[in-house]
Amino acid sequence: MKSNVYLFTKFKNGSSLFVLVYVNDIINTGDSDDAILLVIQQLNIKFALKNKGELHYFLGVQITKTASGDLVLSQEKYDKDLLKKVDMEHCKPCSTPLPSSIKFSAFGGSTFKDPKLYRSVGSLQHLTVTHPELAYCVGKVSHFMQNSLDEH
Structure with missing residues (x-):
């Protein structure tokens, strides 16, 4: 181990x-x-x-202590800051951000206007600490960092 x-x-x-x-x-x-x-x-x-x-914030994770002494981990502030960075602070949530059946291609389509922004996918990987449901879609889009298209 x-x-x-x-x-x-x-x-x-x-x-x-x-x-x-x-x-x-x-x-x-x-x-x-x-x-x-x-x-x-x-x-x-x-x-x-x-x-x-008392611990309140560590590496992008908010820590809140409940009345019973339990610790609750959240990345709400990190989430909001990240959405603001990419001008999506008014977006609506969805339960499944990316269907598992979707097939992306590295060719065709329009090139993403800001490749540097797209390559900051590491910020999304950090979100999977408290949002494991994002791991699949973050992994999927990270395959296209060298040739990012609008569809990605």
Whole structure:
């Protein structure tokens, strides 16, 4: 089994602790406040930490804590910013953005007017974190980054 070198976990006496490291940002969470505080204290001995308080936004993902303590992940702000970037903030949602039976061609049709914008498909790939239903269509359109047409 492969492991994620950025996520550290500790399970002891029925308690769970998770430490996620991304460049110079650290998310520390678990079901024991004492264990979380201990990790912060230990890390602070070796590194100059800056506690930014409760987690609300990380790598384009909004984090909201419910009254029961559950965490809800959302990319609503990221979604809206991306739609605004491509001048589609007034578009209407649909349940299936792309039928699986559609066949695209790399030839024929009109060339997409802004290839640089089309090639920013990585922004869409990031959306699949909280929108897995987009994975198929994002993968499909990413095949045409070198020769993007209006139909794509």
